[in-house]
Amino acid sequence: MPVTFEEVSHEFHPGRPLFRPISCSFAAGTITGVVGPSGCGKSTLLAIAAGMIRPSVGTVTRSGDRCVWVFQNPHGVARRSALDHVSLPLVAAGRRRRDADLDAERLLTDFGLADRADVPFSALSGGEAQRLMLARAVAAAPELLLVDEPTAQLDRPMAAHVNTVIARLATAGAAVVIATHDADTRRACDEVIRLEGPR
Ligand SMILES: Nc1ncnc2c1ncn2[C@@H]1O[C@H](COP(=O)(O)OP(=O)(O)OP(=O)(O)O)[C@@H](O)[C@H]1O
Ligand SMILES: [Mg+2]
CATH class of the missing domain: 3.40.50.300 (P-loop containing nucleotide triphosphate hydrolases)
Incomplete structure (x- = not known):
């Protein structure tokens, strides 16, 4: 428990x-x-x-x-891409960068963000940023x-x-x-x- x-x-x-x-x-x-x-x-x-x-x-x-917390107001790293936000927890957990990026792309697709992968965090809408934080939370397992x-x-x-x-x-x-x-x-x-x- x-x-x-x-x-x-x-x-x-x-x-x-x-x-x-x-x-x-x-x-x-x-x-x-x-x-x-x-x-x-x-x-x-x-x-x-x-x-x-x-x-x-x-x-x-x-x-x-x-434990992972997805905040009420999403915070990310302004200049890093959406893809990076999701693949970094995977890399931190020991996956190779290439595999991590592939998994991150799948997660972005799950959350309706496939076409936002290369966009910097600062250019995402509020709702996109919120979904990105959920995708990153899933990646952190x-x-x-x-x-x-x-x-x-x-x-x-x-x-x-x-x-x-x-x-x-x-x-x-x-x-x-x-x-x-x-x-x-x-x-x-x-x-x-x-x-x-x-x-
Ligand atoms: N650090 C704090 N010090 C003093 N009071 C606080 C603190 N954090 C929250 N409160 C107060 O405690 C109450 C509960 O806050 P909380 O953020 O848990 O509510 P909530 O149910 O999440 O509200 P919302 O639906 O608006 O997000 C509020 O009245 C808030 O002003
Ligand atoms: Mg609240």
Whole structure:
């Protein structure tokens, strides 16, 4: 089990927990959706799962160590090509440059970016950059994949496409956790955690 939460919540201000304590496991090969209104603590929950925030309430147990986070706002290296962004994690994992580039091209195609391979990151649209970050996350083959609002910037057909690719990633064995407002993304999830205010 990559990550287990026991009665976890978080207070940025003492005495004001963001949400009622939650207990859950993010298992390999499953997709968990985290839903709730803006400001309810979805991104905070991802940060807790990543080990970036130590929760002020409850216990987190983590076994795997390969964790990739796809941010709400995509960040890349301005002058590097789209292809480089996807092939570098493969090279870092020990693949030869040529093989890595071939795999990266396949991933770019999966995410509808085949014709953007040679374009520098700075020239991509917001939605293209978001999809590129997903393709790079897949290339890194994480045990835990945290995705923050993957479809917020996409039109419906591309959002549907991205939801399909995310589902495929979980079958490859990652524990996927997605913060989302998108009803279609939610339907692609095996489990849904609804964050509720502390009342
Ligand atoms: N480092 C911080 N210090 C203090 N308060 C914070 C910090 N980070 C987030 N918050 C507050 O905690 C609450 C939850 O933030 P979070 O980013 O987790 O919400 P969210 O559910 O992801 O929202 P959205 O749907 O808008 O992305 C917000 O009210 C936010 O202002
Ligand atoms: Mg958020």
